Amino acid sequence: MLRFGSAITVSQFLVFVQLSNFNFRCSLIFILIMFFLTLPEKIHTMSEQVERTKCLIIGSGPAGYTAAIYAARADLKPVVLQGMQPGGQLTITTEVDNFPGYPDGVQGPKMMEDLQKQCERFGTDVRFGLVTGVDFSQRPFTISVDEEKIILAETVIIATGASAKWLGLESEKKFLGSGVSGCATCDGFFYRGQDVAIVGGGDTAAEEATYLAKLCKKVYMIHRRNELRASKAMQHKVLQTRNIEMVWDSTPTEVLGDDSGVIGVLTKNIKTGENRTLEVTGFFIAIGHSPNTGIFKGQIELDDQGYIKTAPGSTRTNIEGIFAAGDVQDHYYRQAVTAAGTGCMAAIEAERFLGS
Numbered sequence: 001m002l003r004f005g006s007a008i009t010v011s012q013f014l015v016f017v018q019l020s021n022f023n024f025r026c027s028l029i030f031i032l033i034m035f036f037l038t039l040p041e042k043i044h045t046m047s048e049q050v051e052r053t054k055c056l057i058i059g060s061g062p063a064g065y066t067a068a069i070y071a072a073r074a075d076l077k078p079v080v081l082q083g084m085q086p087g088g089q090l091t092i093t094t095e096v097d098n099f100p101g102y103p104d105g106v107q108g109p110k111m112m113e114d115l116q117k118q119c120e121r122f123g124t125d126v127r128f129g130l131v132t133g134v135d136f137s138q139r140p141f142t143i144s145v146d147e148e149k150i151i152l153a154e155t156v157i158i159a160t161g162a163s164a165k166w167l168g169l170e171s172e173k174k175f176l177g178s179g180v181s182g183c184a185t186c187d188g189f190f191y192r193g194q195d196v197a198i199v200g201g202g203d204t205a206a207e208e209a210t211y212l213a214k215l216c217k218k219v220y221m222i223h224r225r226n227e228l229r230a231s232k233a234m235q236h237k238v239l240q241t242r243n244i245e246m247v248w249d250s251t252p253t254e255v256l257g258d259d260s261g262v263i264g265v266l267t268k269n270i271k272t273g274e275n276r277t278l279e280v281t282g283f284f285i286a287i288g289h290s291p292n293t294g295i296f297k298g299q300i301e302l303d304d305q306g307y308i309k310t311a312p313g314s315t316r317t318n319i320e321g322i323f324a325a326g327d328v329q330d331h332y333y334r335q336a337v338t339a340a341g342t343g344c345m346a347a348i349e350a351e352r353f354l355g356s
C-alpha cells in the first residue's frame with residue numbers, strides 16, 4: 001500500500017481525477033488518504049538525515065582531537081567533523097619540535113595522524129564533513145553538515161582554529177615549510193644564528209620580530225608603511241633592538257630559493273619603486289590570522305576580531321552547553337599544546353555540564 005501511495009505523482013493524480021470524474025469532496029478525501037499513507041516514508045527519509053549525539057566536536061586540529069580523546073574516554077561517544085583541513089594547521093608544516101613527548105621532534109602530519117588514531121582507539125567517530133550552518137538558539141543544538149545533513153547535539157565543542165593570512169605569492173607557497181613560516185614562536189629556533197626576514201607591522205609581527213632577534217643574527221622587518229601599527233611600547237621595543245633592521249614602505253614581491261630552501265626575499269619600495277634583495281634563509285609571515293568563525297556569527301558571542309569569547313580560565317561560551325577550544329578562542333598563544341590543553345578542558349566541561 002505504502003509503495004503504491006508514494007509512487008503516485010501529482011500529474012497522475014490529476015489524470016485520475018479527470019478520468020474518474022471525482023467531485024471535490026472525493027478529491028479532498030483522496031488527498032488526505034494519500035498524505036497519511038506516505039507519512040511514515042516521509043518521516044523515515046527525514047530521520048535518515050537527522051542524527052543525535054551527546055557531544056559534537058567541530059574541527060580536527062590538536063584542540064578537536066584532544067577534546068575527542070577526553071570525551072570518548074568519558075563515554076560521551078563524540079562525533080568529530082574534520083572540516084576542509086583534516087588534522088588542522090599542523091598538516092602544512094614539517095618539523096614540530098616543541099610538542100611535549102617527542103624528544104626528537106615529529107613531522108606535523110604524522111603527529112596529527114597519531115592524535116586521530118588515539119581518539120579513534122576510544123571509539124570517537126571521526127568523519128569528513130564541513131559545518132555549513134548552526135542554530136544555537138535551543139538545545140539540542142542544530143548543526144547542518146555539508147548543507148544536507150542535520151546533527152542534533154546536546155553539547156558542542158567548537159575547535160575550528162584560525163587561518164594564518166598569507167601574501168599570496170606563488171614562491172611563498174613553494175617554500176612553505178622549507179624556509180617560509182607563519183609562526184616565529186614555532187619555527188624561529190630552526191634559524192638560530194642566521195639572517196631572517198619578517199613581514200608585518202602589527203603587535204604580533206612586532207612580538208615575533210623581537211622574539212626572532214633573540215635567536216637570529218639579523219632580522220629584517222618589512223612593512224608597507226613608514227610607521228608600525230603596533231602599540232607604542234612594542235614599536236619602541238622593535239626600534240631599540242640592535243639587530244632588527246626596518247625595511248620601510250616595502251612589500252615582498254618574491255621569495256628566492258633553491259633545493260636547500262629559502263635563500264632570499266625580493267622586496268619593492270612602493271614609494272620609489274626600488275627593488276632590494278634581502279639575503280635570508282628564513283621568511284616569516286606575520287600579517288595576521290582570521291579565526292574560522294564565519295558560520296557562528298550572530299549565534300555566539302565573538303570579540304571585535306571575530307574570536308569566540310570564553311569565560312576566563314574556562315572554555316565556556318555565552319551559551320550553556322557550547323564550549324570553544326584552541327586557536328578559535330585564542331589570539332595570544334596560538335600553539336598546538338595550548339590548543340590541546342583547552343581541548344581537554346572543553347571535554348571535561350562538556351561532561352560535567354551533561355552530568356549536572
Ligand SMILES: Cc1cc2nc3c(=O)[nH]c(=O)nc-3n(C[C@H](O)[C@H](O)[C@H](O)COP(=O)(O)OP(=O)(O)OC[C@H]3O[C@@H](n4cnc5c(N)ncnc54)[C@H](O)[C@@H]3O)c2cc1C
Nearest residue numbers: 059060061063083085088089131161186326327334335336
Ligand atoms: C606553518 C605553521 C607551523 C606551525 N608550527 C607549530 C609548531 O611547531 N608548534 C606549535 O605548537 N604550533 C605550531 N603552529 C600553530 C598550531 O598549528 C596551531 O596553534 C594549532 O594547530 C591550533 O589548533 P586548533 O585545533 O585550535 O586548530 P587548527 O589546527 O587550525 O584546526 C582547525 C580545524 O577546524 C576545522 N574546521 C574549520 N572550519 C570548519 C567547519 N566549518 N566545519 C568543520 N571543521 C572545520 C579544520 O578543518 C581543522 O581541522 C604552526 C602553525 C602554522 C600555520
